[in-house]
Structure formats: structure tokens, C-alpha cells
Amino acid sequence: VGSRHFAERGSRMGYFIETPPVHPMLAALSIPAFGAVHRSFMERLSRTSALIGLTIDGFSKEERGGTVKIDRSGRRHFSYPLAERNREAIVEATKTMARIQLAAGALAVVRGGVWAGAQKPPHSPRDAARNLRRPRAAAASTAELAYHDLNAGLLAEAYQYSLVAGNEAMRLFAARVAITHFETAWQLAEQMGWPDAISGADRQGLYASLGRAYELTEAWVEAQETYQAMIAYADAIGAAAMHCLGLNRLATVYNNGFKDPRRAIALLEQALKVAEQSGDQRGLAETEWNLSVATRMLHNPDLARQHGEQALAIARQMGHPQLLARCLNSLAYVHFLLRQWDTVEAYAKEARDLYAAAGDGVLEADSQRVIGWSQIYTGRPRAGLATLQETFTFSRQIENLWGQAECAWRLACALTELGRYGEAIELARQAVKQARVVGQPPMIMMALLTLGTVQRTLMAFDAARVTLLEALEKSAEKSLTGYRDWALAELCALRASSGNWGQAQVYARQTLQFVQDESLMPLSFSGWYLTEALLRGGDGNLARAEVERLGKIMGSNRRFRIPWLRSLAGLAQWDGEPEQAITHLQSAAALAREIGLPGEEWQILGALGELYADQGDHAEAQRAHDASAAILLELADSTDEQHLCAGFLAADAVRHILDAD
Numbered sequence: 001v002g003s004r005h006f007a008e009r010g011s012r013m014g015y016f017i018e019t020p021p022v023h024p025m026l027a028a029l030s031i032p033a034f035g036a037v038h039r040s041f042m043e044r045l046s047r048t049s050a051l052i053g054l055t056i057d058g059f060s061k062e063e064r065g066g067t068v069k070i071d072r073s074g075r076r077h078f079s080y081p082l083a084e085r086n087r088e089a090i091v092e093a094t095k096t097m098a099r100i101q102l103a104a105g106a107l108a109v110v111r112g113g114v115w116a117g118a119q120k121p122p123h124s125p126r127d128a129a130r131n132l133r134r135p136r137a138a139a140a141s142t143a144e145l146a147y148h149d150l151n152a153g154l155l156a157e158a159y160q161y162s163l164v165a166g167n168e169a170m171r172l173f174a175a176r177v178a179i180t181h182f183e184t185a186w187q188l189a190e191q192m193g194w195p196d197a198i199s200g201a202d203r204q205g206l207y208a209s210l211g212r213a214y215e216l217t218e219a220w221v222e223a224q225e226t227y228q229a230m231i232a233y234a235d236a237i238g239a240a241a242m243h244c245l246g247l248n249r250l251a252t253v254y255n256n257g258f259k260d261p262r263r264a265i266a267l268l269e270q271a272l273k274v275a276e277q278s279g280d281q282r283g284l285a286e287t288e289w290n291l292s293v294a295t296r297m298l299h300n301p302d303l304a305r306q307h308g309e310q311a312l313a314i315a316r317q318m319g320h321p322q323l324l325a326r327c328l329n330s331l332a333y334v335h336f337l338l339r340q341w342d343t344v345e346a347y348a349k350e351a352r353d354l355y356a357a358a359g360d361g362v363l364e365a366d367s368q369r370v371i372g373w374s375q376i377y378t379g380r381p382r383a384g385l386a387t388l389q390e391t392f393t394f395s396r397q398i399e400n401l402w403g404q405a406e407c408a409w410r411l412a413c414a415l416t417e418l419g420r421y422g423e424a425i426e427l428a429r430q431a432v433k434q435a436r437v438v439g440q441p442p443m444i445m446m447a448l449l450t451l452g453t454v455q456r457t458l459m460a461f462d463a464a465r466v467t468l469l470e471a472l473e474k475s476a477e478k479s480l481t482g483y484r485d486w487a488l489a490e491l492c493a494l495r496a497s498s499g500n501w502g503q504a505q506v507y508a509r510q511t512l513q514f515v516q517d518e519s520l521m522p523l524s525f526s527g528w529y530l531t532e533a534l535l536r537g538g539d540g541n542l543a544r545a546e547v548e549r550l551g552k553i554m555g556s557n558r559r560f561r562i563p564w565l566r567s568l569a570g571l572a573q574w575d576g577e578p579e580q581a582i583t584h585l586q587s588a589a590a591l592a593r594e595i596g597l598p599g600e601e602w603q604i605l606g607a608l609g610e611l612y613a614d615q616g617d618h619a620e621a622q623r624a625h626d627a628s629a630a631i632l633l634e635l636a637d638s639t640d641e642q643h644l645c646a647g648f649l650a651a652d653a654v655r656h657i658l659d660a661d
Contacts, residue, residue: 006096007056013089016054017097051100053093055086146181156197159188163202166209173361173398175216182210203233204242211249216362216400218438220257227253240274244283247271248290255290256402259439261297268294285314285323292330297442299482301337308334325354329363332370337482339521341557345374365391365403373410379558379595381417388414405434405443409450416454419598419631421648422639428454441478445471449486453524456494457599458644459651464494485514489524496529497653504529505537512546519553521560525600528566535574547571562588562600569607582611602631606657625660632657 002018020026027045057063063083082090146161166181185206189198207230214223227250234242247267255264268291275283288311296304312327328351335343352367368391375384388411395403408431415424428451435447448471455464472487474480492507508530527550534543547567554560569584585608592600609624632654636645648654 006093009089012092013060013085014056015089015093015096016056017093017100018052018054020050020052022048022050049101049104051097053090053097055089055093057086057089060085146184155188155192156195159185159192159198162188163206163209166213170209170213171359175213175398178213179210179217179219182206182213186210200237200239200242204230204239204245207233208245208249211253215253215257216398218257218401220253223253223257224250240278241280241283244271244274244278244280244287247274248283248286251290251294255294255297256440259441261294264294265291265298281314281318282320282323285311285318285320285327288314289323289327289330292327292334296330296334296337299337299442299480301334301482304334304337305331321354322358322360325351325358325360325363325367328354329367329370332367336370336373339377339523341374341377341521342555345371345378348374361394362398362400362403365394365400366406369403369407369410372407372414376410376414376417377557377559379561381414382596385411385414385418401434402438402440402443405431405438405447408434409443409447412450412454416457416599417597419635420638421454421458421635421644422641425451425454425458425639425641425644441474442480442483445474445478445480445483448474449483449490449523452487452494453490456490456497458639459497459648459654460644461494461498465491468494481514483523485511486523488514489522489526489530492533493524493526493529496533497651499652501533501536504533505539508533508537509539509542512542518549521553521557522550522563525559525563527560527563528570531567531570535570540574543567544571558591558595562591562595562597562604565591566604566607573611578611578615582608582615585611598631598635602628602635602657603653605631606653609657609660621660625657628657629660 002016004016007014007016022045024042024045027048027050028042058065063085146158146165162181162185166178166185169175169178169181189203189206192198194203207226211223211226211230214220214226227246231243231246231250234240234246248271251264251267251271254260254267268287271283271287272291274280275287288307292304292308292311295307308327308331312324312331315324315327328347332344332347332351335341335347348367348370352364352371355361355364355367368387372384372387372391375381375387388407392404392407392411395407408427412424412428412431415421415427428447431447432444432451435443448467452464452467452471455461455467468487468491472484472491475484475487488507488511492504492511495501495504495507511530527546531543531547534540534546547564550560550564550567554564565584565588569581569588572578572580572584585604589601589604589608592598592604605624605628609621609628612618612621612624632649636649639645639648649658
């Protein structure tokens with residue numbers, strides 16, 4: 001229902017009055033309140049009505065109109081300057097609606113909101129704002145206080161409450177809501193000309209918080225502009241610490257958002273000079289930490305470790321928990337590149353606990369992902385799955401696409417280990433899609449490698465070949481040398497599984513050529529394929545040297561003990577020592593069963609069955625084949641995709657076991 005009664009007002013701008021629908025769902029969504037305030041309003045909904053005033057603009061030469069722009073990140077920006085004609089029409093429409101409501105018997109009229117427990121129903125925006133600030137109005141949220149102060153024209157108060165409301169939203173991980181409040185505070189400050197009442201610390205806090213919220217929503221252009229404004233302001237007032245912080249934050253945007261770690265490093269070198277010249281220890285630690293992150297992105301783990309350890313030493317000396325947590329988190333990632341899993345987990349756990357104590361759920365989840373990954377690589381896939389599922393749920397709740405993608409490929413690894421192939425391939429596909437959206441090359445590479453590994457495990461050889469070759473190409477294209485051996489080892493296993501031992505040997509040799517650091521553990525769990533490919537290709541010395549190297553550096557890692565034992569069995573069988581080969585495989589089978597790795601166990605049992613049969617022990621051979629076949633059928637049932645299930649059961653290695661059974 002609408003009225004055109006006020007559409008024609010001579011030279012003044014006219015307006016329509018309309019009655020919008022006040023259905024419960026629509027009303028609940030439109031109320032600018034939370035918790036008890038929201039409930040209070042909804043309890044009065046049956047006695048509530050609403051009106052809308054629509055100004056009729058666009059018919060006067062005095063009106064300049066507005067503009068809509070789309071920035072590089074796809075966000076829309078609206079600009080619609082209001083002239084005095086607009087303001088007069090809005091005020092008159094508001095008065096008209098109030099008169100209509102009061103004439104109809106309304107006990108109270110509120111403009112665009114609710115009064116949230118005021119002792120007396122307010123009749124004006126200033127009454128609403130004043131009542132909400134009374135001590136008894138405890139139910140009023142900070143967001144509502146900002147809203148009513150803004151309506152009442154109390155700009156300074158609205159600025160402060162908007163800032164607080166934004167920080168409250170960030171603590172709840174509602175980054176998009178926080179952006180609304182921070183942008184309101186920014187606009188109010190601009191409107192007031194940044195008065196002296198807004199301290200430099202408050203202004204720095206606004207820049208930093210708004211920029212961080214933009215980062216979390218991947219609005220990288222807006223984050224860049226915010227931090228550039230922060231740097232400009234710091235320069236204007238000679239605030240070296242703020243300048244250093246702004247450069248660090250801007251470097252983060254270039255590193256994570258624009259995928260330009262070299263530009264990030266250039267900014268950080270500037271920040272390092274500023275911090276050193278001003279004696280800013282916190283800025284120095286922050287910059288060293290960011291340099292560790294940026295050099296890690298360029299796959300220079302030794303330099304990343306150097307920067308990370310310098311940052312950690314300063315942070316521990318300062319006793320600053322948040323800074324210390326970031327340094328620990330960064331070093332966990334550095335040792336991930338160095339594949340030192342026990343150290344990875346130690347750093348990540350300390351970082352996680354510090355983030356949890358500080359209430360920083362986003363970075364707590366990031367550390368959790370690293371812990372989960374370490375648990376998988378040290379032979380604890382069930383623990384890894386539980387850890388990763390928790391952080392995956394959190395990342396989805398806060399709509400953090402980066403966190404979801406990083407978690408999805410790790411979850412796929414854990415599920416593959418546990419023989420839940422259907423869930424694993426679904427998450428691996430999701431990880432690749434999300435990683436492509438995020439656009440971070442290392443993330444894309446890891447997601448592709450995970451998907452290729454799952455496809456190879458499911459015997460989907462053609463699909464695996466395409467995926468793994470793409471991963472290999474990206475590693476060369478983006479200079480992601482830290483993961484190249486994983487791709488090569490998986491391609492070796494793929495070729496060996498499909499019977500192409502000649503090509504498998506080529507990939508095996510390339511894998512070993514990549515490994516320059518004698519202490520570097522593999523990323524692939526398929527090392528026994530490499531051993532057999534080298535033996536078949538006449539590179540027995542290379543095969544034995546690699547098995548010996550892994551035996552020395554493996555330590556107490558139970559997960560890598562399994563492929564190492566399988567490689568030892570392969571060497572023993574090649575040397576004509578079947579009894580020794582059987583002993584190694586029995587140990588490997590027992591460990592795979594204990595850890596819970598059905599994908600490993602069925603293959604080991606199948607190999608044992610062959611050895612028993614060669615030795616004439618047909619009863620043991622049958623028992624091994626029966627156990628292997630039972631596991632295979634369970635694995636096939638783990639996926640609902642019929643073509644994958646059929647392809648898995650039709651693969652030569654699987655068919656051989658099932659036929660023997």
C-alpha cells in the first residue's frame with residue numbers, strides 16, 4: 001500500500017509513503033540489534049507497524065545524481081551526494097510518517113530502529129540516543145548506540161561507538177559486519193575533519209582494524225588503500241612506529257593478496273630501516289617475522305628460518321604474547337618446508353595456545369592446520385583428522401576461503417590415509433577449486449598434488465596423470481621447488497602401478513636429483529616404488545643409498561617407517577633373500593594395522609601372499625590374500641561414485657588379489 005499525496009510539493013522534492021511487509025522473518029533481518037534487544041522487539045512485533053518514505057529525486061537540474069564504481073576486486077562503491085533538497089524531503093517524510101503513526105494510536109515512534117529497553121518510549125532520535133546511554137539500558141548493544149547517535153547527529157559519539165562495535169564484531173569473526181562499522185567511523189571522521197578528539201592511537205587502530213577486516217574478506221584493493229593511508233598519515237605526523245606497521249601490513253597484502261612476495265620484501269626492507277633507525281624493537285620483530293613469511297613464499301627455507309629465529313628471539317625478549325605467537329607460527333611453516341615434523345608440531349602447538357589465550361581464532365585455526373598436517377606425517381591420521389575437522393568447521397563458519405582451502409587438502413590426505421576414499425576425493429576436488437579462487441600458487445600446488453595422490457590411490461591413473469603433470473608444470477612455472485619431489489615421486493608410483501617401469505625409473509632418478517639436502521625427508525609415502533624402479537633400471541646403488549639415507553634420518557617417525565620397510569623388503573627380494581623380505585613386510589603390515597592405514601595394509605598383505613606362495617606356503621598365502629581382499633572390498637565401498645569404484649576394482653593390482661581370493 002502506498003500514498004502519492006506528498007509527491008507534488010511545488011519546487012520542493014516530493015516523496016511517497018509506503019507500508020512495507022513486516023513478516024517475522026523480514027522484520028528479524030532488518031532490526032539493527034542483537035540478543036535481548038532483538039528478542040524484545042520481536043515480542044512486540046504483533047503490535048508494530050512500519051512505514052517507508054521514498055524521496056522522488058532526479059527531476060531537478062540542481063541534482064547531480066550519483067555514481068557506481070567497480071574496483072579491481074569486484075566490490076561495488078556507491079557515491080550519492082545529498083543536496084539540501086534531499087535532506088529537506090527526508091526530514092519532512094520522517095515527520096509525516098511519525099504523524100501518521102501517532103494519529104493511528106502508536107505509543108512510540110522510532111526512526112529506523114528500536115529503543116532497546118528505554119524507560120520511556122523515545123519520540124526523537126536524540127531521545128533514543130540519550131536513553132540508550134543511561135546506565136539501566138544494559139541491553140543496548142554498542143552497534144545500536146552508534147546507530148542512534150548517528151541518527152541524532154552526535155557524530156563524535158557515533159564515531160567512538162562505531163569503532164568499538166567494529167572491534168566487537170571482529171572478536172566474533174564477523175568481518176563483513178566489522179567493515180560496516182569501521183567504514184562508518186572512517187566516514188564520520190572525514191566528515192568531522194579528523195578532530196583532535198580522535199587521537200593518533202585511535203586513528204592507527206582504525207587503519208589497522210579496517211585493513212585487517214578487508215584482508216579477512218579478501219578485499220585486497222581496499223586493504224591496500226587503507227594501509228597506504230596509514231603510511232601517509234604516519235609520515236605526516238612523524239610517527240615511525242606507525243609507518244613501520246603500515247609498511248608491514250601493506251607487505252602482507254602484496255604477499256597474500258597480490259601474490260607478489262618480491263614486492264612485499266622490498267616494502268619490508270624499508271620497514272626494517274625505519275625500525276632500526278627509530279629503535280622500534282616491536283617493529284623490528286614484526287618486520288623480521290614478515291620477511292620470514294615472504295622468503296618462505298619464495299621457497300628459501302634457510303633464509304626464512306634465519307629471519308624467523310631473529311624475530312622469535314626479539315619477541316621472547318620483549319615477552320609480547322601476540323608477536324611471539326606469530327613468530328612461532330611462521331617458524332612452524334619454515335620447518336614444514338624443511339620437513340622436520342617434530343619441530344613443526346612443537347612450534348605450532350605453542351603458537352596455537354598463545355593465539356587461543358589472546359582470542360585470535362583465525363590464527364589459532366592456522367596453527368591447528370599445521371598441527372594436523374604434522375600428525376598425519378608422523379603416523380597419527382586419526383588425530384590429524386580430528387584436528388583438521390575442527391578448524392575446517394571454524395573456517396567455514398567465518399567464511400574464510402583461504403582457511404577452508406588450506407584445510408580441505410590436508411583433510412583429503414588424512415581421509416586417504418584412513419581409507420575413506422569417497423570423502424577424500426570430494427575434499428581434494430574442493431581444495432583445488434578453492435585454491436584456484438584464492439590464487440596462492442603454493443596452495444594450488446599442494447591441492448593438485450593431494451588430488452593426484454588420491455586419484456592414483458583409487459587407481460584412476462589417467463586422471464591422476466593429468467593432475468600430477470599440471471602440478472609438476474606449476475612447480476616449474478612458479479619456481480615452487482619445495483614440492484617438486486612430491487610430484488615426481490607420485491608420477492614414479494603412478495607409472496610403476498600401471499606397469500610402465502621404464503618411465504617410472506626416469507621419474508625415480510629425477511626425484512633423487514632434486515634432493516640436494518641429505519636431511520630432507522620425502523613428502524610422498526610411496527618410496528618403495530622408487531626403490532623397485534631403480535632396481536629394475538639397473539640403478540641398484542642409487543636405490544640402496546637412498547634407502548640407507550632414509551634409515552638414518554627417519555628417527556622415530558612411524559609413518560615413514562612403513563615405506564622404508566617395504567623398500568628393505570624390495571631390496572631383500574632382489575638379493576634373493578625372501579625370508580628377510582617376509583620379515584620386513586610382516587613388520588610393515590603390523591605397523592600399518594596399528595596406525596590404521598588400510599591402503600597400505602592391503603598392498604603389503606598382497607605382497608606377502610606372493611612371497612608365501614613362492615616359498616610353497618600356500619596356506620599362509622591364502623590367508624594373506626583373503627585379508628587383503630576383505631580390505632579392498634571395504635575400500636571400494638568407501639566411494640559412492642560408481643565409475644571410481646568400478647575402476648578401482650578393475651585395476652590389475654586389485655584384480656590380482658581378488659582373483660587369488
